[in-house]
Amino acid sequence: MSAPEEPEPCRTCQEFDLDEAVARSEHDGSRETDCRVLRQRHLAADHDKRSG
Structure with missing residues (x-):
């Protein structure tokens, strides 16, 4: 029996994660928070769930 396939990563989620990491590296707490909220x-809205 093969392992279940993982869903393809969401590009929008990846972009928010990258933007947040860049903001963190630049010590921009406000932008970091904005990325998390967005x-x-x-x-x-798009995945019908909340991360937690």
């Missing part, structure tokens, strides 16, 4: 909204 990703949460994206998850709720």
